[in-house]
Amino acid sequence: MVGQWGKEDEEKVVIRFYNDRKDRVEMERVEKSCEIGNDQTFLFTHTLGDPICRIRNTPLFTMLVAEVRNKLVGSIQGSVKPVKFQDKSVTVGYVLALRVMPSYRRHGIGSILVTKLEEWFMSHNADYAYMATQKDNEASLGLFVGTLGYVIFRNPAILVNPVNPRGLKLPSDIEIRKLKVKEAASWYRKHVVSKTDFFPDDIVKILRNKLNIGTWVAYYKNKDTIKSWAILSAWNSSKVFKLRIGKAPLSYVFLTKVCKFFGRFLPFLGLTALPDLFTPFGFYFIYGVHAEGPLRGKLVRALCEHVSNMAASDDGGACKVVVVEVDGESNGSSNDSVRRCVPHWKMLSCEDDTWCIKPLKREENTTGLSDFTEMLLSSKSRSLFVDPRDV
Numbered sequence: 001m002v003g004q005w006g007k008e009d010e011e012k013v014v015i016r017f018y019n020d021r022k023d024r025v026e027m028e029r030v031e032k033s034c035e036i037g038n039d040q041t042f043l044f045t046h047t048l049g050d051p052i053c054r055i056r057n058t059p060l061f062t063m064l065v066a067e068v069r070n071k072l073v074g075s076i077q078g079s080v081k082p083v084k085f086q087d088k089s090v091t092v093g094y095v096l097a098l099r100v101m102p103s104y105r106r107h108g109i110g111s112i113l114v115t116k117l118e119e120w121f122m123s124h125n126a127d128y129a130y131m132a133t134q135k136d137n138e139a140s141l142g143l144f145v146g147t148l149g150y151v152i153f154r155n156p157a158i159l160v161n162p163v164n165p166r167g168l169k170l171p172s173d174i175e176i177r178k179l180k181v182k183e184a185a186s187w188y189r190k191h192v193v194s195k196t197d198f199f200p201d202d203i204v205k206i207l208r209n210k211l212n213i214g215t216w217v218a219y220y221k222n223k224d225t226i227k228s229w230a231i232l233s234a235w236n237s238s239k240v241f242k243l244r245i246g247k248a249p250l251s252y253v254f255l256t257k258v259c260k261f262f263g264r265f266l267p268f269l270g271l272t273a274l275p276d277l278f279t280p281f282g283f284y285f286i287y288g289v290h291a292e293g294p295l296r297g298k299l300v301r302a303l304c305e306h307v308s309n310m311a312a313s314d315d316g317g318a319c320k321v322v323v324v325e326v327d328g329e330s331n332g333s334s335n336d337s338v339r340r341c342v343p344h345w346k347m348l349s350c351e352d353d354t355w356c357i358k359p360l361k362r363e364e365n366t367t368g369l370s371d372f373t374e375m376l377l378s379s380k381s382r383s384l385f386v387d388p389r390d391v
């Protein structure tokens, strides 16, 4: 695959599949240069030496690299999977980890990489391509929405909560039960599929994956009078990659310093020290959060705290935070939405992740982009099922 990147200098860019044996070391250089050059990035990813670790758990994936004069200057990753979207079974391609080295930017390399990945998606019968970025990533939105015809369709929140190493006491009126894989899959199919978009058709594969920790339901012990319940699953992302804070908000830096100073007095005050998030740390990812009934909020909170307690005792304390990605005011009224009930620290969370989508095939009954945008608007009442393999 060959394209042209320099408008004046006629330099050729070669797009080819990533070769793990040949490209691994050079890829690290590309990743590092993008880390330094990106002003918006707040949380950095540590791939533990494996550039494609983030997509390895999806059924079908690839990575493309861009080469100029035999030097790697950019890369992109993608995965393909079957999901339920708008009540239909469709195939979607997920675009992630697009990188172009700073000195090669604004020459069309990013666009060529995305276009070539879309071609790969289409060769695997994908109906849509989608991606997620931060709302202040101007380059990314300029490229996908401004140039390549993607449409912003959701703004879920990434909620981050530090793990309390001493554990949290759960409410005594709530029962938490772990579900077996088959039970969890049928619970999701019965109660969640029709209310969400992007529900993975291969949910059983996710639930059976070695990174999956489990699925739990919570309900009130006095279930005859209070008909509320909540469900969620947890995934151990720290076995795949680690995170590190690059640019902490000033409030966090300040709090870290204060806590360090008063460190030995904190237990007496009933407080815990802030976790060190400046060195690489692991995290648990919570997904499939769904709740019903008038008192569901407390159940969601209890389930999140239950997962946090497991993270605290796992892997010698390597897991420092629990992360949940939830959609707007999904499955609840604005007063009691899942987003409000999930425990999180505002200063570590991202309230407005931006998901963009593009149809790759023209549907028979869809005549143009305006129909597509209208269809997306009509789906806003559903929540988003965030696949842990996309994180």
Ligand SMILES: CC(C)(COP(=O)(O)OP(=O)(O)OC[C@H]1O[C@@H](n2cnc3c(N)ncnc32)[C@H](O)[C@@H]1OP(=O)(O)O)[C@@H](O)C(=O)NCCC(=O)NCCS
Binding pocket: 034, 038, 096, 097, 098, 099, 100, 101, 104, 105, 106, 107, 108, 109, 110, 111, 112, 131, 132, 133, 137, 138, 139, 140, 142, 143, 144, 146, 147
């Ligand atoms: C985003 C990124 C991959 C773009 O790569 P690129 O090779 O510069 O992109 P292109 O040259 O193909 O840009 C195509 C169009 O996108 C838009 N665009 C690209 N960079 C932009 C920027 N910094 N600000 C605004 N629009 C931008 C422009 O419309 C541009 O067309 P133009 O140059 O004719 O004006 C690159 O900036 C990058 O690696 N950033 C850091 C990593 C990152 O944020 N990745 C995205 C994660 S989803």
